[in-house]
Amino acid sequence: MDCDLPGPQSGPMETRETFDSLVRAEFTPKSTYLNTASNGLLPARTVAALHEAARLRAEGRPLTPLYEDVEVCRALYARLVGVPPTRVAAGASVAAHTGVIAASLPAGAEILTAEDDFTSVLNPFHVRGDLKVRAVELERIPESVRPGTALVAVSAVQSADGRIADLPALREAAREHGARTYVDFSQAAGWLPVDADAYDFTAAACYKWLLGPNGAVFLTVPEDFGGLTPVLAGWVAAEEPWRSCYGPVAELAHSARRFDLTHALFTYAGLRRSLELVEELGVAAVHAHDLALAERFRTGLAALGHEPVPAPGSAIVSVPGLGSRQPELSEAGIEVSDRAGNLRASFHLYNTAADVDRLLDALSG
Structure with a gap:
């Protein structure tokens, strides 16, 4: 990934200082915030962009820049x-994208899922009523793909406890049996290097590790669209949206934009600045930072006699x-989550060892 961090001639200390200075300029949390797995903090540049978008609307100026933000x-x-x-x-929403995928499957198709995965990845397959949804333990997904499995659907990182799916093994098993793959990167994109090209379909919500406002979720599809029908298509899904506001859409977009939903323009105005920051910092640097903090927490837990859910290499500790x-932690100014009786802490770029x-x-x- 391209980024604006110093090049190879710069030493580790200079790179670290650049990372730290960028983060300090963008974030001023008023609490010990360890809950990115629920919602990421908004960078200062994102907040400024949201204010400017609101002023644009309030003053009756053209909204063209906001539509441009979507494409950026x-x-x-x-x-x-x-x-x-x-x-x-x-x-x-991830659920809307999952629903489009679910709608494309023939009656009786088998979907392999992980037990207790996030609902948005699962429920649209269940509500079809005529699909065979099979759930197994996350670690057993690769060995559970079988002839007749139409789709494997799983979160790359489990929301509840941070466990990371063995995606390479899943991909190979799916390929061996002719199954398609659908991976939710909502708890991965932004801190964990991801490769959407390795899977048929992927989705990611942008309000967590990507530091954006709520209301933007991306879907990736194959070049041939993977047999999906744009059942939710409106005017923005047309090849020429502004000429497709009335009556049926005469020509759908020739790209994945045919699966777009009406854009929350303010969200994208802010998200543009958040994604630019992630690109400036570089996912590799964020990954190293986040994991160092998670490992510090795991080591400290062991000293206190607590054993977290095994999730090696994860920025989420449950x-x-x-x-x-x-x-009581929230009252003390420490923000974490309670998930299924587990204390879930998630560490991101604005956190420190002191946190x-x-x-x-x-x-x-």
């Missing part, structure tokens, strides 16, 4: 996940039995 976001996200922009559709402490230590100190009390 599409291109930025495409670079992030390694596909051309023509394969990226812009929507509003601790069984401690979820009930979330309210980790403050949480550990609170848990030791």
